Amino acid sequence: MGTKTKALNAESAQVEAKAQIGKIARVALPYAGLVIAVIFFSIATKGSFLQLDNLTTLINQSFTLILAALGATFIYAHGSLDVSLGSICMMSCISSVLAAVATQSGVVAFLVCLGVSLLCSLIVALISCKLGVVAFVSSLCVSFICQGLAGEMLDTGEIVMPTHIIEAVDRPAVKVIVIVAAIVICYVLFERTKIGVYNKAIGGNAAAAEQSGVNVHKYKILAYVISGVLLGVSSFFLICRISAASTTTGSGLHMDVMLAVILGGMSIRGGPKSNIAAPVIGSLTTYVLSNGLTLMRVDAYYVQFIQGIIFLLIIFCVFDKKKHGALPN
Secondary structure: OOHHHHHHHHHHHHHHHHHHHOOOOOOOHHHHHHHHHHHHHHHHHHOOOHHHHHHHHHHHHHHHHHHHHHHHHHHHHHOOOOOOHHHHHHHHHHHHHHHHHHHHHHHHHHHHHHHHHHHHHHHHHHHHHOOOHHHHHHHHHHHHHHHHHHHHHHOOEEEEEHHHHHHHHOOOHHHHHHHHHHHHHHHHHHOOHHHHHHHHHHHHHHHHHHHOOOOOOHHHHHHHHHHHHHHHHHHHHHHHHHHHHOOOOOOOHHHHHHHHHHHHHOOOOOOOOOOOOOHHHHHHHHHHHHHHHOOOOOOHHHHHHHHHHHHHHHHHHHOOOOOOOOOOO
């Protein structure tokens, strides 16, 4: 009996060790993937990838996605799925440019962009929390409303942001400062305050969180507020980069955000394992891949194909499909 018990204990310890190694590997894989991609493209492009001009391009390309994904992480943490991000971005950009053209003020344009984004995000949250509508459905409704209003607001097809506002805002140094500040603030909110801790608890088990005294609706709404603010900031910088707003501005942003979060190793089912590093790592990986492949003169269609294959590999390797897959059922 003693020999059999020792054998069972040894086998159990071996299984536990393998499981622990698997967990560490799943956490490290997104970081390792980004590092490997950077090294590979640096070599494959003979150093062109690391040139200052290209790094500036990477900052410009990834800026909007990083900020939007940082905000959306608070929503994903409690298990909600917001598909209105792209439409809200579009509505914010159009409203911002209209305000800029009318007042010639960058400050007014920024405040309008921020206000519209925050208002739309709050509407999604209130419909979901106060009326008991599933977050996916409430965000889909707001998305349709934004698209309809945008069509009415734009008679000419697109509207251009005044040049002096673009020149004042669209600077790599400003974007780096904003990204660093956003990451630090989001990290503190997500990991060190009740907003992040409670949203992760709600994503793990909303009923248990409520029984423990957590005001579920309050902290869900706060998550949408944070998302709305960051989406507003990212939308303003986006419109200053592309210079003109139309009904296609921000198209597909919600899918890009979802992809970035998952590529960063976080399940959008939410829960205690949610982390604020995922949207940053995932966003950078997305644009490092597209930028590097473009520098290698790979056809755009093949770029999407390769990204899709890598996306599937990440999901397969990072997530435990039996327990908590990347996507909600």
